[in-house]
Amino acid sequence: MREKRDQSSEPEVEGNLKPGGATLADVSKLAGVSSMTVSRALHKPEVVSKKTLEKVNWAVEQLGYIPNMMAGSLMSKRSRLVAVFVPTVAHSIFADMVQALMHSLARKGYHTIIGVTEYSDKQEQELVEAILGRRPDGIVLIGTQHSDLTRKRLQVSNVPVVEAWDMCDEPLDMLVGFSHEEVGRAIARHLLSKGFRRFAAISVADPRGIRRIGAMLDELAKHEIVDVPHLYLPIPATLSTGRDGLRQLLECNGRPEVVVCSSDTIAQGVLAEAASRGLKVPNDLAVMGFGDLSSASQVYPSLSSVRLDGQLVGETIAKVLLDRIAQKSSATRGLRVDTGFNIIDRESTRRS
Amino acid sequence: MREKRDQSSEPEVEGNLKPGGATLADVSKLAGVSSMTVSRALHKPEVVSKKTLEKVNWAVEQLGYIPNMMAGSLMSKRSRLVAVFVPTVAHSIFADMVQALMHSLARKGYHTIIGVTEYSDKQEQELVEAILGRRPDGIVLIGTQHSDLTRKRLQVSNVPVVEAWDMCDEPLDMLVGFSHEEVGRAIARHLLSKGFRRFAAISVADPRGIRRIGAMLDELAKHEIVDVPHLYLPIPATLSTGRDGLRQLLECNGRPEVVVCSSDTIAQGVLAEAASRGLKVPNDLAVMGFGDLSSASQVYPSLSSVRLDGQLVGETIAKVLLDRIAQKSSATRGLRVDTGFNIIDRESTRRS
DNA sequence: CTGTTAGCGCATTCAC
DNA sequence: GTGAATGCGCTAACAG
Numbered sequence: 001m002r003e004k005r006d007q008s009s010e011p012e013v014e015g016n017l018k019p020g021g022a023t024l025a026d027v028s029k030l031a032g033v034s035s036m037t038v039s040r041a042l043h044k045p046e047v048v049s050k051k052t053l054e055k056v057n058w059a060v061e062q063l064g065y066i067p068n069m070m071a072g073s074l075m076s077k078r079s080r081l082v083a084v085f086v087p088t089v090a091h092s093i094f095a096d097m098v099q100a101l102m103h104s105l106a107r108k109g110y111h112t113i114i115g116v117t118e119y120s121d122k123q124e125q126e127l128v129e130a131i132l133g134r135r136p137d138g139i140v141l142i143g144t145q146h147s148d149l150t151r152k153r154l155q156v157s158n159v160p161v162v163e164a165w166d167m168c169d170e171p172l173d174m175l176v177g178f179s180h181e182e183v184g185r186a187i188a189r190h191l192l193s194k195g196f197r198r199f200a201a202i203s204v205a206d207p208r209g210i211r212r213i214g215a216m217l218d219e220l221a222k223h224e225i226v227d228v229p230h231l232y233l234p235i236p237a238t239l240s241t242g243r244d245g246l247r248q249l250l251e252c253n254g255r256p257e258v259v260v261c262s263s264d265t266i267a268q269g270v271l272a273e274a275a276s277r278g279l280k281v282p283n284d285l286a287v288m289g290f291g292d293l294s295s296a297s298q299v300y301p302s303l304s305s306v307r308l309d310g311q312l313v314g315e316t317i318a319k320v321l322l323d324r325i326a327q328k329s330s331a332t333r334g335l336r337v338d339t340g341f342n343i344i345d346r347e348s349t350r351r352s
Numbered sequence: 353m354r355e356k357r358d359q360s361s362e363p364e365v366e367g368n369l370k371p372g373g374a375t376l377a378d379v380s381k382l383a384g385v386s387s388m389t390v391s392r393a394l395h396k397p398e399v400v401s402k403k404t405l406e407k408v409n410w411a412v413e414q415l416g417y418i419p420n421m422m423a424g425s426l427m428s429k430r431s432r433l434v435a436v437f438v439p440t441v442a443h444s445i446f447a448d449m450v451q452a453l454m455h456s457l458a459r460k461g462y463h464t465i466i467g468v469t470e471y472s473d474k475q476e477q478e479l480v481e482a483i484l485g486r487r488p489d490g491i492v493l494i495g496t497q498h499s500d501l502t503r504k505r506l507q508v509s510n511v512p513v514v515e516a517w518d519m520c521d522e523p524l525d526m527l528v529g530f531s532h533e534e535v536g537r538a539i540a541r542h543l544l545s546k547g548f549r550r551f552a553a554i555s556v557a558d559p560r561g562i563r564r565i566g567a568m569l570d571e572l573a574k575h576e577i578v579d580v581p582h583l584y585l586p587i588p589a590t591l592s593t594g595r596d597g598l599r600q601l602l603e604c605n606g607r608p609e610v611v612v613c614s615s616d617t618i619a620q621g622v623l624a625e626a627a628s629r630g631l632k633v634p635n636d637l638a639v640m641g642f643g644d645l646s647s648a649s650q651v652y653p654s655l656s657s658v659r660l661d662g663q664l665v666g667e668t669i670a671k672v673l674l675d676r677i678a679q680k681s682s683a684t685r686g687l688r689v690d691t692g693f694n695i696i697d698r699e700s701t702r703r704s
Numbered sequence: 705c706t707g708t709t710a711g712c713g714c715a716t717t718c719a720c
Numbered sequence: 721g722t723g724a725a726t727g728c729g730c731t732a733a734c735a736g
Contacts, residue, residue, distance in 0.1 A: 020429060020487070021509065023713060034723045039715065049721060064508055069485040070422045070431065071713035074728050077372060079422065089441065090451045096442040099468055111465050111483065115458070116451055131463065133421040135372070156416055157373065239620070268591070272623045278632035281624075375729060386707050391731065401705060423729035426712050 022063035031059035042067065073135070082321065083131040084140040085115040085124055087206070088236055091265045093291040094142065097164075100314025101140065108322055110137070117142075119206060119235055125150045132157050138321045143208065144168040144175070160324045162317050166208060167338060174324065176317050176337040180208045183341055184215025187288060190343045191258055192223055196286065200256035201230035202245035202266050204237040209262030212290065216260060229253040237262070242269020243276075250277075257286060264291035292344065313339060374415035383411035394419060425487070434673065435483040436492040437467040437476055439558070440588055443617045445643040446494065449516075452666025453492065460674055462489070469494075471558060471587055477502045484509050490673045495560065496520040496527070512676045514669050518560060519690060526676065526687040528669050532560045535693055536567025539640060542695045543610055544575055548638065552608035553582035554597035554618050556589040561614030564642065568612060581605040589614070594621020595628075602629075609638060616643035644696065665691060 028035040033052055041048045041056040048056075059065070073079045082105055086094040102112045113136070115127035125147045128139070132153060138160045144167075146154075154161050154172055161173040166180065191199070199220060203213045210232065217228055229249055233241050242261060246269070249259065261267040267289030271281060279285045316339060324332045380387040385404055393400045393408040400408075411417070425431045434457055438446040454464045465488070467479035477499045480491070484505060490512045496519075498506075506513050506524055513525040518532065543551070551572060555565045562584065569580055581601055585593050594613060598621070601611065613619040619641030623633060631637045668691060676684045 020712095021484075024715095025713080035714080036716095036724080037722060040722085043715090047721075052721085064505070066481065066484045066505075066509075068426075068487060068713055070426045070487060071728090072715070074420075074422045074426060074713080074730090075715040077728080088451070090448045092447075095444070095447045099440070099442045102466065102468060106467070106479075109482075111467075111486070113463050113465055114454065115463075116454060127458075129418065130461075132373075132418045134463070135420060135422060153416070153418075157418075268620050268624065271627045272620065272633075275623045275627040275631065275633040278630060278636075279627065280630035281627040284630075372728095376731095377729080387729090388708080388731080389706060392706085395731090399705075404705085420729055423712090424731070426714090426729080427731040429712080 021068075022065040023068070024065075026063055027056065027059045027065050030062060031055045077135070079135050079137055080110050081113060081134055081136045082110050082138040082140065083113045083115060083128075083134075083136045085117050085127055086142050087117050087119040089114065089116060091236065091238055093264065096291075097312075097314045097317075100312040101318050102314075104315050104318030105322070108318075110322075121145070121147045121150070125153075128153060132159070135159075137325050138162070140164060140317055140321065141172075142166075144171065144177075145207070146172070160321060162321050164313070164317050167336075171334065171336060173333055174320055174335045174337075176313070176320055176339060178339050178341050180211040181215040183290070184212040184217075185219040186341070186343055187212070187260060187290075188216045188219035188223075190345075191260070191286075191288065192220075192225075194345075196258045197225065198257040199225060199228045200249050200253065200259045201228060201261070202242065202249070202259060202270070203230065203232050203262035204235045204241060204266065205232050206235055206237070206262065209237075209290075213260070213262055229256070237265045239265065239269040239272060242266040242271075243273040244269075246270045246273040255279075255285065258282075258288060259285065260288040262290060264289040373420075374417040376417075376419070378415055379408065379411045379417050382414060383407045429487070431487050431489055432462050433465060433486055433488045434462050434490045434492065435465045435467060435480075435486075435488045437469050437479055438494050439469050439471040441466065441468060443588065443590055445616065448643075449664075449666045449669075452664040453670050454666075456667050456670030457674070460670075462674075473497065473499045473502070477505075480505060484511070487511075489677050490514070492516060492669055492673065493524075494518075496523065496529075497559070498524070512673060514673050516665070516669050519688075523686065523688060525685055526672055526689075528665070528672055528689045528691060530691050530693050532563040533567040535642070536564040536569075537571040538693070538695055539564070539612060539642075540568045540571035540575075542697075543612070543638075543640065544572075544577075546697075548610045549577065550609040551577060551580045552601050552605065552611045553580060553613075554594065554601070554611060554622070555582070555584050555614035556587045556593060556618070557584050558587055558589070558614065561589075561642075565612065565614055581608070589617045591617065591621040591624060594618040594623075595625040596621075598622045598625040607631075607637065610634075610640060611637065612640040614642060616641040 024035040024038050028038045031038060032055065037048065037052060038056050041053050045053055084098055084101060086098060089095045089098060098114060105112055113131060115131065117124040117127060128150050136159060139154065140162045142165045144163050151172060163171050163175045164177055166177045168175065201213045201216065203209045213230060217230065220228055231245050231248060233245060245266065246259065249256065259270055261270060267287050270287050274281050274285055281287055316337065320335065320337060376387045376390050380390045383390060384407065389400065389404060390408050393405050397405055436450055436453060438450060441447045441450060450466060457464055465483060467483065469476040469479060480502050488511060491506065492514045494517045496515050503524060515523050515527045516529055518529045553565045553568065555561045565582060569582065572580055583597050583600060585597060597618065598611065601608065611622055613622060619639050622639050626633050626637055633639055668689065672687065672689060
């Protein structure tokens, strides 16, 4: 397809492009008003006369003007930028959460920078330090465990912070999460009530996953169920974590009635391995996952999942953060939101 | 835990914090040098004397100084920001790709803003327009189909662009992808060569997925295999897409020998449904996915996946983009990289 | 090796 | 309703 000049519109404007695009000054000259008026026409159209507004809009269109947010933010001290740090996004429930969060933020005109910490406090710290250079209007962190320097930097920077996905008594700032210990205990009680007695567990070496499985094992022990075979496999959690895990369990410990996984990704691997062995789920082998928190309920219909009741977690985080940014007060400092969780009873643990 | 003042270090500095943090001028005063020297000490330490460097570093530490990138970028015209637009990130191979891309970019000091287009050209356009306000150093788009305004904006803005995940003759700028038609044909030939004759297919209404499945059906037709049952289900692709799809296929069309899915997520749903029906994979039912492109090969060991040979796709995109940004020439304009793909023969299609 | 001058592009603050 | 002056925090380009 050959380039063809459009002769009817924008006769020589396209050729006169400055590197970096047109500026407010360019627009103001073309429109025959001051640059201040252009700025107002763009951000507060209601305060400008209709005629000027038209002239400005015309000039903006002619020049293809796009405001330079860096310059604007430098003056206004609002970057409309939120930074989110997650341990991982691939094969992870965090992808759902981040997507919901980005969606909510985008609707309010905020852009999202993502940092992947790979479950490392040190990487988190480096990413936080780097991102503070962009003066984000808000920061979201997964978990409540952070390096001392991270904590100090964040406190000093005075940026609104939401810690998510966990619960603690003294959050850095705001907190939206739930107790992983309670999740573990709830899983145990749920499965016990359904008559399961021979358990097994597969987790990756993710601190919160380990805590969930640990709490479950403790609860089981209270019901005289001990020596539950359990595996802690290396992160990241992938399908093969579940496949290898089930294979290993079957070889070394015989077949359990139900295998509890620290994440839905692992559970999917278990299901895949079950399919390859012709094990019928849930009668030959029941499977319990974890996740589904920020997704619609139809996302993991094969698994019994723990999920948030009502609003998506990502949406809740966005709301809390934006409320705080908007009122510019510290009214919500120390705010703690326990999202709670549900146990959804799905096919994979529904015995006939 | 009570806050306790550390009396030995940073005596009164912490109290004197300006809102927004210390500035270059603050550091230069404390260090007793000019602000320019501080700037150099931070970005080009080798060009500053050792003594000055020490003074500057000391002052930086005292003040907890973090450079304001907005101001820096405004002058230098380099934002060290890359924007990536993907149709979705939840339950998607794009999450892998984006993670690999972010990883490579982060190593070179670039931050990544993600925009989710939800397979909508209109949303892509709005996101691109908005992000151009941040003057990103590079933009990555999925696919080669974009609205006219998007194309024009990008061309005029002169930002390096990589279109990924598809192939075409005249890319906007640079291109890193593969042919979805070739993938579809290769899948057909591969499965035929393994002796499969009774096919079925499940896809979501994603343009590229449909093209893959369409090309596969065409190739099968050339081998006298026609009337292949196939479903096009609504996006987004989730586990239940696969579960519902298989259920529907079995009810209406009987059991195929192999079901081809337009993504690994769907294939995982099919495996889950197979497990719930006690169908043994691959003998009762073989499953073919698509994905695994930017992940290590062990990620989807249950599926026969199409994957990139060698380097991760996200890494390749980062490399192409950073090369272009670095040399600041247009030498690589029009660059087209065909990543190709592999068919990995895995358990789920390996018949005994 | 270091300092000075200038200005990036915009919004705040005040005049009118 | 509109405009002029000022400066956000930093770096490019020079001079010394």
